[in-house]
Every structure is written in structure tokens, then in C-alpha cells.
Amino acid sequence: MERWEGKVAVVSGASAGIGASIVEELVKHGMIVVGLARRKERVEELANKLSGEKGKVYAVKADVSNEEEVKSAFKWVRETLGKLHVLVNNAGITRNVPLSQMEKPDVIRQIFETNVIGLSLCTGEAVCLMKETGVDDGHIIHINSVAGHSILPYSGHHAYGASKHAVTVLTEGLRRELMEAKSSIRVTSVSPGLVKTEIFEAAGGDPNIYQNPHLQPKDIADCVIFALQCPPNVQIHELTVKPIGEGC
Numbered sequence: 001m002e003r004w005e006g007k008v009a010v011v012s013g014a015s016a017g018i019g020a021s022i023v024e025e026l027v028k029h030g031m032i033v034v035g036l037a038r039r040k041e042r043v044e045e046l047a048n049k050l051s052g053e054k055g056k057v058y059a060v061k062a063d064v065s066n067e068e069e070v071k072s073a074f075k076w077v078r079e080t081l082g083k084l085h086v087l088v089n090n091a092g093i094t095r096n097v098p099l100s101q102m103e104k105p106d107v108i109r110q111i112f113e114t115n116v117i118g119l120s121l122c123t124g125e126a127v128c129l130m131k132e133t134g135v136d137d138g139h140i141i142h143i144n145s146v147a148g149h150s151i152l153p154y155s156g157h158h159a160y161g162a163s164k165h166a167v168t169v170l171t172e173g174l175r176r177e178l179m180e181a182k183s184s185i186r187v188t189s190v191s192p193g194l195v196k197t198e199i200f201e202a203a204g205g206d207p208n209i210y211q212n213p214h215l216q217p218k219d220i221a222d223c224v225i226f227a228l229q230c231p232p233n234v235q236i237h238e239l240t241v242k243p244i245g246e247g248c
Helices: 017-028 040-049 065-083 105-132 159-178 207-211 217-229
Strands: 008-012 032-037 057-061 086-089 139-143 186-192 238-241
Touching: 008 017, 008 105, 017 040, 017 057, 017 065, 017 217, 032 040, 032 065, 040 139, 040 207, 057 065, 057 238, 065 217, 105 139, 105 159, 139 159, 139 217, 159 186, 186 217, 207 238, 217 238
Parallel strands: 008 032, 008 086, 032 057, 086 139, 139 186, 186 238
Antiparallel strands: none
């Protein structure tokens, strides 16, 4: 990770869970991290907690489903820090929305605007900034899900699975576009199984779900570090991580 010391990373959904853990690990490895979140104050609290580490945290308010806020956030990165080397698209939501009833089309729209459109907006802004500033060895990391590769047995959460299937396609599509452009920017999809975060609680999910085998946010942050620390000629395209005993 030495080659990333002093380099700039943007992490979306940085206020809690996997995003906060990724921010923490990147800062400990000496990176300058911009944490994007709707709850900016929580990223500021994290920045204070990490003030003694090798790197530094900047908190920027941004809802990735809001195009203007995304553009404003990356404009801030360009004007304040000059360059961008790593983007971690972590922001994501799920909601309990049975497809057979379709009483909540706005909820499904919200899932896709965050998990798919928001990811795409951040990716586009990041790649443009990298190209404009001569960063040809950057890294784009999508926090995907095992739900992006199979159909999970969680009734009411298939819209979430559909959004993550889209992320799987977007990852491969981006890799091919960058390859055609002869760019050395790497692309990685990290697909966790069940992780103990606030995502199901926010969705009004079953509080007993974490009686099942599950991962901790730091487990996913460690996967991000693993992908980043590979030699520049090595691209970890897909990294799937499950807790021992998880059946799906």
C-alpha cells in the first residue's frame, strides 16, 4: 500500500458500516480520503477519531442519487485536492418491496437511483477527473453483493438484487471501455455475503437476520485493501467474500 500514501480516495456512503470501515483502513494506510455521505456530521466524527493516523479525512455532504450534489462533490475534490486516484462506490440501500404487489414504485426507483444511477454518476465523474489530471493508474472499486450474482432467498428484496445485478454488468462494461481506451485504470467488484451493518435496519428488515452467519464491515474493508495493494499489472476483477456457513 506504500504507493497509495498521500494519494486521494473518494468513498461514498462513508457515514457508517462498510463505508466508514473502508475510510478508516485507507486513512490508516496514509491516504487522503474524501467521505461522501448524506450525514456529513457522522463523517466529521470519524475524521476526528482518525486525526492521529497517517492519512486524513475530509467530510463532504452528498446524496449520490442527486446529480447536482455528486457534481458539486467532485468539483470540490478537483478544486481542493487537485487529483483523484481511487473511487470506492459503496453507497447503497435496500428496502422491503414485494414485486407481486408493486405498491411502492417510488421505493424501487430510490433503490436504483442510489445503487445504480448514483454509482454510475460517481464513476463517470471519477474517470473524467482521473483522465483530466493524468492519473492513468487509478482504481475504481464497486461494493457489489452476492445478490448481484444469484437470487437470494430474502422475500421483498429482489429489487435490491436486480440493482446489484446491474452493478455486475456495469463493472464488466467499465473494464472493457477502459481496456479499449488503453487505460491502466483498474476496476474491481467486491461482492460480500451478509454483513452486519445498518442497511437492513434502515429497510425495516428482520432484526434476527444477524443470527445467521455474517461478516463485519472491516472484513470488506480488508478486501478493498487487498485489491488496492496488488501490483499495478494485476486487476482483481471480482472478489466474492462470504462468512463461513452462509448457504446462499
